[in-house]
Amino acid sequence: MLINALGIFCFFTEIPPLNFILFLSFGWLVTTFVSGFYEVHRYSTVIRIAKLLFRQILLFSLLMFAYSGINFNLNLSPTLIIKYILASFFCIAIFKYLMFFLLKRYRSIFKGNIRKTIILGETPQSKSLEKFLIETPAYGFLNKKIVCFKDRSKLDLEATFDYITNEEIDEIFCSISELNNEDLLAVVNYADNNLKVVKFIPDRTKVLSKKLQHDYYGIIPILTFRTIPLDDPLSSLLKRAFDIVFSLAVIVLILSWLTPLIALVIKVESKGPVFFTQLRNGYNFKSFNCFKFRSMVTNPRADLEQVTRGDDRITRFGQLLRKTSMDEMPQFFNVLVGDMSVVGPRPHMLSHTDMYAKKIDKFMVRHFVKPGITGLAQVSGFRGEVETDNDIIGRVQHDIFYIENWSFFLDLKIIFQTLFNTIKGEEKAY
Template sequence: MQRIRYSRYLKSIILLLDLLVIAFVFIFFFLSRNLDLIHDREIWYENSFPLLLLISFWILLSGRTKIYNIRRNLTYIIFVERIVTHFLLFVIGLLLIRKVSNNKFFSSELSWLSLYLFSFIFITKSFIYFAIKYLRSLGINNRNVMFLSENSSTKILKNILKERKDYGYKIFDYHTEKIQQNELQFFWKDNGIHTLFLPLENSFDLKTEDEIFRLAEANKVHISLIPNISQTDLFSYDLAYIETQPVLNQIKYPLDYYSNYLVKRLFDIIFSLLIIVCICSWLFPIIAIFIKLSSKGPVFFIQKRYGFHEEVFSCLKFRTMLVNDESTTKTTSKNDSRITKIGKFLRKTSLDEMPQFINVLRGEMSVVGPRPHMLAVDNYYKPKIGRYSLRSMVNPGITGLAQVNGLRGDSGDVKVEMKKRVLADAFYVRNWSFALDLIIILKTILLVLGGDKNAK
């Protein structure tokens, strides 16, 4: 089976479509305000160069913003963020080109022109994004992949690829204990394998592993290495070059940059103040009355938890359980007898977390971040799951990426579920953006209104 690579053709078509949209918007905007010049060839010749300059700038800028580097697992959040960043830089370039060109094509009503252009580009690219996702979910434009050797990390990845059909991966199973060169090559060719997923910790000896790499290179099969969840070294350094010499530099996470931290902190303060003044000021007394009526004990439940750089802080919550001696050592379970009736409602709607906005104002937490666990839970899993400590590189949050994706509660295989949470938290720390925070907050609001089935 011959592999047909559509990606380059697809990118070229999408780029051409964007350029046509840009040219159409500019020409339409110009003609709508200068109908009498529609037959004036001199005007068209005069403005052809600025338009070509603008199109060239768009193409060059795309290399930096990566708006045409659309990976199969690219999220819509990051996709929109790239479009907005690209467009803002493009408008800056538009201002400069207008200044140097000084002609009628670049109208003085630049704000309206920019709005029209952004609207058309955004709608066009969003339509293409979801159309491609839909076609892939139907089995069109699949990428054929296979796994060699399996461990806990490969099982998690395989489940993700099976569940997310919109990623467009088709998995071919290859079951054999001993790798035979000819058999493996025939399997690749017969099934049109594009990518081979290989765990770093596998059952092959060095000679066999080298042979697999050599065969893959000869057969144009891409190899993606899957690190074990317990390994942390690979995620602590990034490959860089000093001239031609490769070096490994310790990575800086997005929130290590002060500008990003400042944006997040200012948002936390403003958002928390709005919630406390507009909602908590009247909601807290109502919840407090119901808690007091339901059982004896304090309104608030205060528990020590790890925060930024594993500094211990007092996390505030509404009390949802009967007062008991296991609250700091035993996690909740399904139909936990300790949970009160009002407590069950508060947990289901996540309203028990509302007092944590006070923690946010105090700088101990953030609105969005990895959820803080009990000290006993952190101490138990930290030596067992790699990258667990990465969660403490940012402030813990009232809500987080893991929670809005259903990774909460103690159901199923607890250790596997915890690994998934750690993976989600590690992704958040390494890929933080303001747009990502906004999307997580929006998803949280929808979960609160609809009730989270994973909340206990």
């Protein structure tokens, strides 16, 4: 908004505004992906922001001169372009640093945006980290405890996990030099199944893995075990923007006329509401009301028992709805309001989530992102009824792969594959 407003109203008042806005907006998004301009975290430094600004101003300058070259008939003065670039980045720098410091003041004075932490391993590095977190409240970390792993006779890992759960700890810092492989595996498994973030404090004498994200809190090196692409603000914004546009298109162009027709048939065939609403677990394990067209007769088992092949609760019209996946269409309203995404792990009913969380390792990792109407597991054959443990294990494996390897193009591929599978027909669509 800033760069477009400055360009149209202050510097280039005689150029075609639509042409300028489309070119500049698209170019800005592409260049910020390249420069990592929005990768600013609570532990980022002023110098890092300055580097990001400098990197982005170079790419933006190339973009502007490219626009001038493509539209040479506009006769844009190089001096005017340079003035525009400098004015834009002066305003952007003020805004970016203002937000950065306001957030720091908010954390340090009002104690908002706080993340609770625990440090596992009492080493010089972990003590230095604790001191740093205490002395820099602007980072918004509140360390609750340091757990010593040296005296094994006094160590109770399960009690530590209970403490983390009861105190609602957000991030677990593990000292690599004090925790053995069994300890680390137990911590990682606990974190995956309880939606906790694990980070590692490396021993400076060890070789750091290239697969771990490496950051610095002050001068203390910190490793993040699992990085999620959708934690990036720009990626999250892109996915949310696509969800809004796609869901609005479906609602306006399809559901606006299809819903009354489906509603009429449902009401004629059986008594009960047109829509079936069910509580399901979503992002960060929060429950939400998931909408569907009612495909079964009203029954008390709907929230407890999964549909099976030949289920006598399904109506004749409901069979058609489920076979074509049209019963899921109202979930585009869930997408529009932000409870779901077009693509993501499929949400389960509450009773099944509790059961699978206890039974299937890393099942809870699925809740690090919003659930979807369709997903990688569904287009890979893991949809519908869970008949064996392999069905749910395969679903979880595909969902975790999707979460850790998300890209916009992967979403598009899954959407097209879903449409293809719907037209072709699927064996487990019942």
